[in-house]
Amino acid sequence: SQTIHQWPATLVQPVGSPLSLECTVEGTSNPNLYWYRQAAGRGLQLLFYSVGIGQISSEVPQNLSASRPQDRQFILSSKKLLLSDSGFYLCAWSLAGETEAFFGQGTRLTVV
């Protein structure tokens, strides 16, 4: 069966520091991968998605970037965090051609 791992679970970072969140999927090949953010009191917002290695599409311009160095690895990064980057970040995957996405357990990021 497929599983998705996301780490760390929680993170507190100072403003201006870099960020790297990692997500890996097991049990499937060539998944579509996604990064979502859930800010306090708001719904989930799609940040990035990827349909293959090295292919990244950004939905919302921001201080963040994503990379997909391997088929089942998806990384969310920032060179310099802002206070507004605080939130709950969720990685998700779906099968190519399928529509439902399956989510990781999330990373709660607090920028101080």
Added chain:
Amino acid sequence: AQKVTQAQTEISVVEKEDVTLDCVYETRDTTYYLFWYKQPPSGELVFLIRRNSFDEQNEISGRYSWNFQKSTSSFNFTITASQVVDSAVYFCALSYYGGSQGNLIFGKGTKLSVKP
């Protein structure tokens, strides 16, 4: 533009009551999918159901049931005989085909509290 509205921000019920969570969507696509996800306090989003735009049959899964009505652009979710374990935030979502399949537009969620 695609949009999902969950007008109920929070709902509180007593155990064993039935509760309906509302979801209204907007889309210009003729082919689309609707979803419900559950987010328990642990934070992980749990997939509950997917419905495509061509299938308006209501669906029942145990205590859960879903009512999809294209005429009113609604996809409501009912929990029968609610239990404390149903306490969570529930999200309705819509998928579109502007980019990759699987991109989801989420509503802001409805926080359900079931009290014993």
